[in-house]
Amino acid sequence: SKTVGGGYLYPQFYDHSCPKAQEIVRNVVAKAVAKEPRMAASLLRLHFHDCFVKGCDASILLDSSGSIISEKRSNPNRNSARGFEVIDEIKAVMEKECPHTVSCADIMALAARDSTVLTGGPSWEVPLGRRDARGASLSGSNNNIPAPNNTFQTILTKFKLQGLGIVDLVALSGSHTIGNARCTSFRQRLYNQSGNGQPDNTLDQSYASQLRRNCPRSGGDQNLFFLDFVSPIKFDNSYFKNLLANKGLLNSDQVLFTKNGESRELVKTYAYNQELFFLQFAKSMIKMGNISPLTGSRGEIRQNCRKINA
Ligand code: HEM
Numbered sequence: 001s002k003t004v005g006g007g008y009l010y011p012q013f014y015d016h017s018c019p020k021a022q023e024i025v026r027n028v029v030a031k032a033v034a035k036e037p038r039m040a041a042s043l044l045r046l047h048f049h050d051c052f053v054k055g056c057d058a059s060i061l062l063d064s065s066g067s068i069i070s071e072k073r074s075n076p077n078r079n080s081a082r083g084f085e086v087i088d089e090i091k092a093v094m095e096k097e098c099p100h101t102v103s104c105a106d107i108m109a110l111a112a113r114d115s116t117v118l119t120g121g122p123s124w125e126v127p128l129g130r131r132d133a134r135g136a137s138l139s140g141s142n143n144n145i146p147a148p149n150n151t152f153q154t155i156l157t158k159f160k161l162q163g164l165g166i167v168d169l170v171a172l173s174g175s176h177t178i179g180n181a182r183c184t185s186f187r188q189r190l191y192n193q194s195g196n197g198q199p200d201n202t203l204d205q206s207y208a209s210q211l212r213r214n215c216p217r218s219g220g221d222q223n224l225f226f227l228d229f230v231s232p233i234k235f236d237n238s239y240f241k242n243l244l245a246n247k248g249l250l251n252s253d254q255v256l257f258t259k260n261g262e263s264r265e266l267v268k269t270y271a272y273n274q275e276l277f278f279l280q281f282a283k284s285m286i287k288m289g290n291i292s293p294l295t296g297s298r299g300e301i302r303q304n305c306r307k308i309n310a
Pocket residue numbers: 038040041042043044045048079080081082146147148149155169172173175176178179180181182183185227250252
């Protein structure tokens with residue numbers, strides 16, 4: 001697949017230069033998830049928010065400094081993206097074991113896979129050899145990452161701009177089988193502020209009234225809700241079953257079932273067949289992980305994931 005720098009990614013990339021690389025990531029992620037199950041979701045999402053902005057190049061990890069404006073400030077990430085301390089811990093262990101060898105971008109790709117496996121999802125071999133960017137893109141983060149109130153078409157267009165299609169969109173949205181969302185990410189569905197004052201009719205009414213208890217018309221913006229209220233820390237296909245019951249939390253979840261025939265059929269397929277969901281999820285994660293990585297001598301191997309090398 002297409003890379004910047006002419007090289008390519010392959011799972012054995014660190015087999016000689018850092019044979020313990022994968023084990024180090026797995027151990028630190030396992031410890032973090034044991035301490036806080038939600039961390040699996042947060043790490044999975046970090047890789048997504050990295051890959052959709054100039055490719056999987058660890059741009060999301062950079063703090064603001066000098067001419068760099070951190071992507072952590074963007075609308076999708078502010079008060080929301082988390083897991084940075086876990087990546088720091090992995091990187092610290094990694095630098096001791098094999099200095100200047102393993103990229104922050106690869107660490108995120110491995111952590112996303114391990115997070116999926118640890119919560120009961122599928123496994124896959126992660127192609128490796130990404131290098132780290134020497135800059136970030138706040139505008140890219142604001143513009144490329146889909147928002148929960150985007151239309152189905154807008155979301156699909158944002159996926160297509162990354163070389164991903166409708167099958168990838170539906171399978172990868174299955175990530176919302178784990179993790180949380182804030183009230184502010186779906187409030188408008190509960191009160192329909194723009195329309196006729198009636199609640200969103202693609203949302204189950206008893207589920208909506210439960211949600212209103214902790215997500216009032218005003219206040220409580222940061223209150224947390226499970227994206228999959230049935231099994232919030234288990235990576236399974238219950239997210240898709242929820243969509244069939246009009247119990248998707250985000251508008252961007254429910255539209256996969258209500259706004260497009262092809263997408264609707266995929267949702268049904270994954271709701272009835274977890275194995276097919278797992279197979280496609282693994283494929284689509286590899287595809288997302290291949291979004292224009294830096295290879296060869298492009299970019300660098302950062303020593304600290306939060307800042308570019310001096
Ligand atoms: C299809 C378009 C998508 C939209 C509009 C979307 C939107 C969101 C929103 C609004 C949240 C809650 C953020 C908050 O309130 O703080 C969220 C959480 C999450 N998203 Fe997505 N997302 C999308 C696709 C994806 C993809 C492709 C992945 C992974 C491959 C993913 C993984 C996650 C995870 C795991 C969480 C929970 C994070 C946590 O608990 O820390 N999402 N998403």
